[in-house]
Every structure is written in C-alpha cells, then in structure tokens.
Amino acid sequence: MPLLLLKKTVLPGFGITLGFSVLYLSLLVLIPLAALVLKASGLTWEQFWTTVTRPQVVASYKLSFGAAFIAASINIVFGLLVAWVLVRYRFPGRKIIDALVDLPFALPTAVAGIALTALYAPNGWIGQWLVPLGIKAVFTPLGVVIALTFISLPFVVRTVQPVLEDLGKEVEEAAASLGANRWAIFRRVIFPEIWPALLTGFALAFARAVGEYGSVVFISGNLPMKTEITPLLIISQLEQYRYAEATAIAVVMLGASFVLLFAINALQRWTTRRRAM
C-alpha cells in the first residue's frame, strides 16, 4: 500500500482532494470525537473504570449490543428478502414498497418509538393478540429488539439492492444449464456475490442500532438492570451534571463499536480476497 502513494496517478487533483477529505473528516468527525475523549480524560483511571463497570452500566452494554446484534441479524435475513423481491419481481405497487423501505430513515425516531409502543402495548393493535399468548413486547428487551429492527431495516435493503441489480441473470442461467439446482445456485453463485454487501448492511444496521435512543426509550420501559440501554445511562449521567462520567460511558461505547465495525470490515475483506484466489 505505501508504494501506491509514491506512484503518480493519472488522475489529476489527488493532493487537493485528499487534503480536503482529511480536513473535512477532521472537522466533522475527528475533532468532536477527540473532544469526547478529552472530556472523559478529566477522570482518573480509577474513576473511569468504576464508572464504566458499574453493574447497571454493564447490564446496559449487554442489552444495547445484544439487541443491536439481534436486530441486525434479523435484518440481514428479512432485508435480503425484501431487496430480492424488489429487484427480481415486477408487480403493481413495487415502487410504493420501495419507497416505504426508506421511511424508518425519514421518520423522527421519537415518532417511531411512540407508534411502536402504541401498537405493541397490551391495548394496541398487535399487543392485544400477543398478550394472550404470554408474549410481552413493550417494556421488555423484546421491545428494544423490535424498535432497533425497525430503524435499521433500510441499511440492509439499500446496501444489498444495487448489488442484486448488477447481478446478471446470465450467470444463474449458466449455472442452471450446467446442472446446478436452485439451492446450489443461491449458495454458490448468488450468495458469494452479495455477501460483502450483506456484511456492510449488517455493520451499518448494527452501528445505527447501538446508538439509537429516541425510539427505544419509549418502548423499553427503562427499568434499571433490565431494560436500560446505554445511551439512557449517558443521559442519566448528564442529568446529574456529570459530564466526564457521561463521556466515559460514551467512549466505551465508541471503542466497542469501532472494534466491532473494524472486525466486520476485516471479515468482509478476508472473504472477498479468499474468493478472488
């Protein structure tokens, strides 16, 4: 890689565009993040450690990361299905469904949270059928998963869709003419093509879900040790005017998210390279 930098590229303007990109990213992303770390550094190492390892906070990491993981996993299955239907079939109302997918992007998250809570509450449209079955959705971790699945759906659909569109029918036809059955075609021809996009979609959905606050606080019930998400604990620190402690928890969240996203990227690169060989 370093060699590449030394080589003159044929495209002009490399220096200025790279310079601008670095400046832009610094202003928009790096400086705010650095300020975050700086604020947290007002704590001694010991204070930092006790703040971020309080049982209540640890329980919230489990919920936030666990529910985000489940939500992103649900979405790679059903998001793929939605993308597949939208790309492969032509049917009346397709354009409308296509537009619907983006709604969770556009809807203010608090509105989503209130709507979902109203639906799944014991007297809600869906909730009234779930309660007799013994399923409690609102004010349980299940509710958190529902909200996170809702808000992170578009990420998977929108990353997989273009790849599916580019996938020529010809390869599938060739595979079929060579005697592969449908499952084999999906597993050995289609899936390897869309796998990197699916992973990206998973990573985006996961990252979005981990940080989600607005919709979750309405449906989760915010019971300490049970249904408190990490962002709520950050707010509860702020309510006590404990800025450094709030940023300490944020730094841990950020670090964990970064490690997970980096791992997903690495996995993606590894699988693509393995296929190329």
Place this chain on the structure above:
Amino acid sequence: MRIHLSIPALLLLAAAAAAADKIELLNVSYDPTRKLYEEINAAFAATWKAEHGQEVVIKQSHGGSGKQARSVIDGLPADVVTLALAYDIDAIAEKGRLLPTDWQKKLPDNSAPYTSTIVFLVRKGNPKGIKDWDDLVKPGVSVITPNPKTSGGARWNYLAAWAYALKHNGQDEAKAKAFVTALYQNVPVLDSAARGSTMTFIQRGIGDVAITWENEAFLASRDMDVGACEIVVPSLSILAEPAVAVVEKGAKKRGTLAIAQAYLEFLYTEQGQEIAAKNYYRPRLASVAAKHAANFPTLELVTIDAVFGGWKKAQEQHFADGGVFDEIYKP
C-alpha cells in the same frame, strides 16, 4: 432544545420589527409550563408597554428541566430560567457561574412564585380503591412514575412517597426505604420524562395509578377523554417549588437585567398569580389563593428543606449513582 414561539409572541415579533424601541427576552423553562408562560408573556408585555412605552418580545424555550439547564450552561442566551427544580438552577450557578449561588434569596418564597404538589391519577371509578400512598405498595397494584434518574418530576414523586413513609414509620429511614422499594417493585415501566409517563397511563392504558404533578393531572383529566381517569389526593404530599431566576451574567451583557427582574416580579403580582392559578399552579398570594381554594384540595404538604435538608442533600443521598434509588434495583 426546542425554541417555542407562541402566536402572540410571533405577532409581537412582527410588530416589533417595525418599531425601533423594542427589547427581547428569552425565558428558558420546562415542559408543562408552555401554556402558563404564553399567558404570562402576553400579560407582561401589555403591562410593560403601558408603563414604559417599550415593546417587549418574550421567547420561550421548553424541554426537560435538566436538559434546559444544561443548554443554558452550554451557552443558550437565557435572560430568565423558570425550571422544575431549584437543583437545576443551582447547577447553572455552580457549573456555569451565570448567577450568584444565593440566587434563591433574591425573590420572595424561595424564588418560587407558584407551587404544585404530587397527586395520583387513577382509572375512572377508582376500581382498585386507591386512597393513599399505602395502597400503592399493595401487591397487584401497578404504579406508573418516570425514572428519577432522568426526570425531575419523578424525583418529586419519589420524595413524596419517602416523606409519607417516614412520617408513618416514626421517621425510620430503613422502613421508609423498604416502603419505597415495595412501591417501585409495582412499577412496570420507568418512562424517561413526566410527559411520557402520563401518556403511558392514559393512552397505552398501562397501570392502575400514575403519580404525577397536580397541574398535569388537572390538565390530563380536563384535556383527555373526559372521565377516562380521575384525581386522587393522598393525605400527605410534597410541596413542589418550581423556581425562577434571572440569569444575571447574560442579562447584564445584553442590558436586559432590569426588565428580566420586572418579568419575574410580575409573576408575584395579583395578575401573574391569577394566571398561575388558572393554569393549575397553586398561587402564593393569599388573596388569589383564597379565591381559588375550591380548585386546590387541602392536604398535608411537607417541604424538601424540612424533610430532606434541601435538594443537594436529597440528590446526593437518593439519586446519585450508588444512592438509595440504585439500591432499590440492585439484583
């Protein structure tokens, strides 16, 4: 942070654009006071115009009390703050150094021109027969109250329950803690703010009883489906004193100190008190209080200073990390 411009304020704003001699004030307040200050602002602007011939435009900003205080600390140019807890204004004084720490002595009655208290909202006909705090700890009663870690109103609820338990257990702190623990074991959901909690109770239909501000309870029983719920007043509750203060440092810089002071003093006048009473806040002025006595049920009201030794101590003991509230939820 939401900046809320009322229609009269907007009209005034438009009118003021033409007039050269106008002055602007920003009142940073908490959620349920929106209607109260719309009326106060219109009345004050008219009075000020009549007395000084000067146009005044008052902008309002509403949100959770703690969040509003943080916005002011972080630079929201507030001339006055009218918040749910003195604790939040203390924070502006201490962390932001925007007003003197003895701000609460600058205006009468602890700088709280109107008060409120904590009451219960129950389902129509009161099917669970809830009359007092004792009924909230009974098994099978589901209680709705917000999370005291994130909601100022919820802290009043908690403290009111604690004060009741102390009185009925011979001031025994351990017994009070057991009582409050039993109460929170009956709470199926801790909303992050008071408004969400009222919604959970009324619209989601969850819970047998909601602990809430008296003024919110009146609004809820008036605005929502009439008769869907009713108010129950416990034998004892806490005197909630939403406090007001001039943010002196900012006001001095903008030259609004005098009018900001006059604005807050207006809250104590008969006209201001009348508007407060109309919006279901308990007035301080005896003459106005007497006039509205029928609207405000009588009950034993204790103050946070008398029972808990002030906000700072209550916050430290009960709501700080590792405090009594955290212990309730220790597994």
